[in-house]
Amino acid sequence: MRIHESMPPESVQDSLIDVVKLTKKFDDVTAVNEISFSLHQGELFGFLGPNGAGKTTTINMLTGLSRPDSGTIRVAGQDCTENPKAAQHLIGIVPDESNLYPELSGFDNLCFCASLYGLRKNERQERARELLETFGLKEAGGRKFAGYSKGMKRKLTIAAGIIHRPQILFLDEPTTGIDVASARQIRQLIADLHSDGTTIFLTTHYIEEAERLCERIAFIVKGQIVRTDSVKNLLQPLLGRQVMLISVSSVANDLSGKLATAFRNYEFQSISPEQVHIESVEPISLGPLVRFIEEQKIQVKEARRIGPSLEDVFVGVTGIEANVLKKEAEKKGGSA
Amino acid sequence: MKKWVAFWNILLKDMRAYYLKPPNISWGLIFPVAWTGMFFIKSGSGLEQIPALLPGVIAISVLFGTTSMLAVTITFEKKNRSFDRLLLAPISLNLLMLAKTAGAILFGSANAIVPIALALFLTDLSAISWVTVLPAIILIAIVSTFLGLFIAVSVSEVFEAQTFSNFFRFPMIFLCGLFFPIDSLPAVLRPLSYILPLTYGVDILRKAINRTNVMALGLDFFIITCFCAILFFISLRNINRKWIT
Numbered sequence A: 001m002r003i004h005e006s007m008p009p010e011s012v013q014d015s016l017i018d019v020v021k022l023t024k025k026f027d028d029v030t031a032v033n034e035i036s037f038s039l040h041q042g043e044l045f046g047f048l049g050p051n052g053a054g055k056t057t058t059i060n061m062l063t064g065l066s067r068p069d070s071g072t073i074r075v076a077g078q079d080c081t082e083n084p085k086a087a088q089h090l091i092g093i094v095p096d097e098s099n100l101y102p103e104l105s106g107f108d109n110l111c112f113c114a115s116l117y118g119l120r121k122n123e124r125q126e127r128a129r130e131l132l133e134t135f136g137l138k139e140a141g142g143r144k145f146a147g148y149s150k151g152m153k154r155k156l157t158i159a160a161g162i163i164h165r166p167q168i169l170f171l172d173e174p175t176t177g178i179d180v181a182s183a184r185q186i187r188q189l190i191a192d193l194h195s196d197g198t199t200i201f202l203t204t205h206y207i208e209e210a211e212r213l214c215e216r217i218a219f220i221v222k223g224q225i226v227r228t229d230s231v232k233n234l235l236q237p238l239l240g241r242q243v244m245l246i247s248v249s250s251v252a253n254d255l256s257g258k259l260a261t262a263f264r265n266y267e268f269q270s271i272s273p274e275q276v277h278i279e280s281v282e283p284i285s286l287g288p289l290v291r292f293i294e295e296q297k298i299q300v301k302e303a304r305r306i307g308p309s310l311e312d313v314f315v316g317v318t319g320i321e322a323n324v325l326k327k328e329a330e331k332k333g334g335s336a
Numbered sequence B: 001m002k003k004w005v006a007f008w009n010i011l012l013k014d015m016r017a018y019y020l021k022p023p024n025i026s027w028g029l030i031f032p033v034a035w036t037g038m039f040f041i042k043s044g045s046g047l048e049q050i051p052a053l054l055p056g057v058i059a060i061s062v063l064f065g066t067t068s069m070l071a072v073t074i075t076f077e078k079k080n081r082s083f084d085r086l087l088l089a090p091i092s093l094n095l096l097m098l099a100k101t102a103g104a105i106l107f108g109s110a111n112a113i114v115p116i117a118l119a120l121f122l123t124d125l126s127a128i129s130w131v132t133v134l135p136a137i138i139l140i141a142i143v144s145t146f147l148g149l150f151i152a153v154s155v156s157e158v159f160e161a162q163t164f165s166n167f168f169r170f171p172m173i174f175l176c177g178l179f180f181p182i183d184s185l186p187a188v189l190r191p192l193s194y195i196l197p198l199t200y201g202v203d204i205l206r207k208a209i210n211r212t213n214v215m216a217l218g219l220d221f222f223i224i225t226c227f228c229a230i231l232f233f234i235s236l237r238n239i240n241r242k243w244i245t
Helices: A055-063 A084-090 A106-116 A121-134 A150-162 A180-195 A207-213 A231-238 A255-262 A286-295 A310-318 A322-331 B002-019 B022-043 B047-079 B082-087 B093-122 B130-154 B158-175 B190-194 B197-209 B217-242
Strands: A015-026 A029-040 A044-048 A070-075 A091-094 A168-172 A199-204 A216-221 A224-230 A242-248 A267-272 A275-280 A300-306
Touching (some): A015 A199, A029 A055, A029 A070, A029 A199, A029 A216, A044 A207, A055 A070, A055 A091, A055 A168, A055 A199, A070 A084, A084 A091, A106 A121, A106 A150, A106 B002, A121 A150, A150 A168, A180 A207, A199 A207, A207 A310, A216 A231, A216 A310, A224 A231, A224 A310, A242 A286, A255 A267, A255 A275, A286 A300, B002 B093, B022 B047, B022 B093, B047 B093, B047 B130, B047 B197, B082 B093, B093 B130, B093 B217, B130 B158, B130 B197, B130 B217, B158 B190, B197 B217
Parallel strands (some): A044 A199, A044 A216, A091 A168, A168 A199
Antiparallel strands (some): A015 A029, A216 A224, A242 A275, A242 A300, A267 A275
16 A cells, blocks of 8 residues: 655645644554645535544644643644644534534524624524525424434534634534435535635544535545545546446456456456455457456346446545445445 | 633533533432421420431531432543533533533532421521531532542442442441541541541631531531542542543
8 A cells, every 4th residue: 555645736825724743642543643734715625534533632632622742733724733722613513413402492502602602692593594404404493403313413513613713624524324315405505605605624434424515635544645636636547548337237246357368458447345446547348348248157236337437436546445435334324 | 800700611511411410409308308307206205306307417518418419421422421521621620520510519508408497397496606607518519529530530330429428428427427526436436537528618617607516617627628629630630630631
């Protein structure tokens, strides 16, 4: 696994967050190991990695819920390593679990969260009404948070995170565990916040989500950032490559191995026992491939040419199969 | 100013969400009244004995009023992670914890009004020094609340908070001179009385209500204030150490 030192593409002066060699250990386990990255004003930065990679620990250190063992954190020019309170007024946080107050209504929850940032009564009530409207929760505003659906809880938690109009928003897996429609709506809301100029730090299990929303992405595995770059740069090496996905009707033992022996110009990878991923710099001839598979007494269900995706980059850089992330998200109740 | 907006709203939210709810009222008021009734009936005394019982009743009402909910609510908020929301707010930890405990202090102090009002109705309380009673009630409320905070920070489960609270509360009923003078306790138990903060609060009330105190008033105030400061700073240190890992 190659480890790339993450270098900010622009000058450090432009950075809103600067993290240098941040490390956090829990007993003998190094949860985050000397990671460095920068976030620029107005940027949507993705933090992508499997469970236990160190995503939430990193957010906790950046926001002040956890103390780093070493390294430095600067937010808006202020050293927050020892004094995280220095920049907390600039930050909004949406944790991976909706953690508002079950016994308060949606409206009261938003007003309470606004009061924590010192907003006055009229201002916070006006802002709460505005956000309930924006997030499609106007009708539910008077109901207790405990009675909300998962998607509604997630939306209200995001609304609570931006009630004080933070410069920087930390979103920890915002679409995990909610229905497809709510996830789509939340992605649109994130895109809107970004276009309004909010700097966003997004952690996610969903590679497609990161590809669709983020400008730059860091891949984090076992507490280390293995690659940080813009989505465009990450995809660049794959642009000249041909990619195809073949689905078969029954479980095929070592089909990719047999294909690799027969077709030495192509690269094969089993996505699942019923799916083979094929990559090549040359055009892929489908006919010989299908005939070969059928000679193995396996029926081809579907063959599909696909464009190069961030998933391919992720697999290439981290060595982790992309479906591992999907399964982890599903385990957390995800459907997005 | 912004910090005080946060302080005031944390206090208001806790009062609305927790302290003014029926379960708290039952623990905070009915339970102490029932205990007092039990002692009153057992002693077989007449109404003239009310001033003798009043310091204990006031103290127990404040103790249960403050600790019945604080330890549980903080543990509950920590467990469902809504407490993280407070830790991430741009206010100092000191102010945050003062806001979280202010509701319990107010509610506990208000609990003291109930036995006083009942006693006023039943007997003559003109000899009581209210100037001393009032700060004593507030100090007992503060020290009991900070004890609740200490308990909340020491446990991780809601049921542990309940159990741990009772571990402190029930011995204090017997050891702090609420209903029996400390002098009447077995010699082996007496040192325990002096390491419990409520002993000093009750002694102030005894001085103010029926002049049966055993220590100097100034010493009582000094020691109970020290207990308040120690419990608060130990709790803050534990929060810093255990919750901001």
